[in-house]
Amino acid sequence: MTQISAKRQFVSVPSITGERTDGKLFGHQDKLERLPVPELEDTVAKYLRSLEPLLSESELANSKAAAKQFLESPISKTLQERLKAKAADPKVPNWLEDWWNEIAYLGYRDPVVPFVSYFFTFKDDKLRKKQTKRAAAIIRAALQFRRQLVTGELEPEAMKKQPICSYSYKYMFNACRIPKKPSDIVETYDPYANEYITVVRNNQFFSLPITRGSGAGQEYLSADELEAQLDIIKAKADSNLGVPVGVLTSDNRDNWADNRQKLIDANPKNAELLAEIERSAFLVALDSTSPVTRDELSRACWHGDGHNRFYDKPCQFIVFENGKAGFMGEHSMMDGTPTCRLSDYVAGQTLNNKVDLGVSSSGALPEPKALNFVGNSEVLKATKDAAVRFQGLIDGHDLKVLAYEGYGKTQMTKRYGYSPDAFVQMVIQLGYYKLYGRSDPTYEAATTRKFAHGRTETCRTVSNDSLAFVKTMESPTATVQDKVGAFRQAIKSHLAYMAECVEGRGVDRHILGLKLLLKPDEEKPSFFTDPALSRSCHWNLSTSQLSSEYFDGYGWSEVVPDGYGLAYMIKKDSFQVNVVCANNNQYNRNAEHLRHCLKEAASDIRSVLEAELLSREVKPKL
Structure with a gap:
């Protein structure tokens, strides 16, 4: 890191209290793209796919019917055009910004x-x-x-x-x-x-x-x-x-x-x-x-x-x-x-x-x-x-830290050949499944800062492939090849969804924008009142990664009363997960139990990947 002199250098710069477009840090600001508005049909299709591992067949059929009705209704086109108009307004750097700051933070009491x-x-x-x-x-x-x-x-x-x-x-x-x-x-x-x-x-x-x-x-x-x-x-x-x-x-x-x-x-x-x-x-x-x-x-x-x-x-x-x-x-x-x-x-x-x-x-x-x-x-x-x-x-809260020293970023990438972030996301999915026998809605923060005034989009971790992976890992009859194949496919699906989110083409922020543009005197479409919508964004697992070799911890709380906050760091030779939850008995949440299951999941995945390497008789280079 560059050494900086302690001597105070007074230079003429625009006030930092306003919008700046000067210097290295701010000089690119006026060249950034604006947050896009995804195509409505694409968002709805992606949303329905995200419901598949969470709903029964009858529930999914109801959600598909509500989505179809919404897409065919005039109000869907009206809301989409309103959102596009806001996004095109030159006075609005980012169509989501004012809503998000208010709903997620400043209006939160x-x-x-x-x-x-x-x-x-x-x-x-x-x-x-x-x-x-x-x-x-x-x-x-x-x-x-x-x-x-x-x-x-x-x-x-x-x-x-x-x-x-x-x-x-x-x-x-x-x-x-x-x-x-x-x-x-x-x-x-x-x-x-x-x-x-x-x-x-x-x-x-x-x-x-x-x-x-x-x-x-x-x-x-x-x-x-x-x-x-x-x-x-x-x-x-x-x-x-x-x-x-x-x-x-x-x-x-x-x-x-x-x-x-x-x-x-x-x-x-x-x-x-x-x-x-x-x-x-x-x-x-x-x-x-x-x-x-x-x-x-x-x-x-x-x-x-x-x-x-x-x-x-x-x-x-x-x-x-x-x-x-x-x-x-x-x-x-x-x-x-x-x-x-x-x-x-x-x-x-x-x-x-x-x-x-x-x-x-x-x-x-x-x-x-x-x-x-x-x-x-x-x-x-x-x-x-x-x-x-x-x-x-x-x-009323528990906090436990899993400091897993069995492997870290180096082994995940160089030995096993996987994205470290997606790797730990699957550790979390498997650990949760071990404890509760199901997959529940999972939020991972995806940055949208490639866009002007960008913040985050929701990466929905639970997919058909992630559910198949955890079930395969817990199956007594699945082979090593079955487990590795399921793991690889779950990683691939997760990376694809994350890439969409980073490009501003996620599900949750788009749907939020459409809902907020509905006027008080307009009838609310059943798409917005479908219980599956609120259920699918009830984040039982709220997750995010920030990493530094100089840190020994990182964390925050759960975002719903019956949920967990899972902040994780991936270091060169280890990774850590900070597990937080409410400690009342109403929701059957236990930070120590989840920490134990996450550790077990991390070791199970390592055992499977090592067995697969051994079966190929490959001596990998570290």
């Missing part, structure tokens, strides 16, 4: 933790076991990344060597989600006017400037200076009690909107203190706990204690008392790929000791500013009530 936000855990830094030393190095690396982003020097991400959309990067730093009724908003702020970060320790917030000097001579603080400032924050926070404002951000969004106003009404200065957190570059949480196991560290980064966070910040780096560390991301305006890139950079720079630690100045620095909120009885009651609700939610 349940707490963002545990239901929306996601986390990465970092590998241990053996050079920096002291909490504030590691935090200082992480801050330095994050500031180097931020500088490249702000100036536009950062290279854009690419797919097949073609740059993909960088628009969401504007929400990475100096941004914040703000609770509002009936729908939240997201604000972005001028990075040059807000050169500071927020640090939280013992539920208390501090504003920490990240530069010294002024004008063209302004430089980032060195790692030693940052460490000293963080030590001051720890000493101050651990000797005082403050209003635990952070826990309010853990609540239902409407509750948080109400309580935010109560906090502002309690004292006029509270509004400016909130704004200071919201405008900051990013947040660093110095936790007083010392998680040890993967499960403990994952839970600590996923949600923590509910107090020592500000869950509305898009980027929060978390460093624990024993030096372990991780990242939490607020999901509303950024999917995981940009923050995975940020976190991979930060972890890689620090763990490889490549981070530019800077040079300290001889001059004294002003102490970090304590953000001393003023509460009243109403605010304090709100924090206590929010804390009770948060703990109830967290206690």
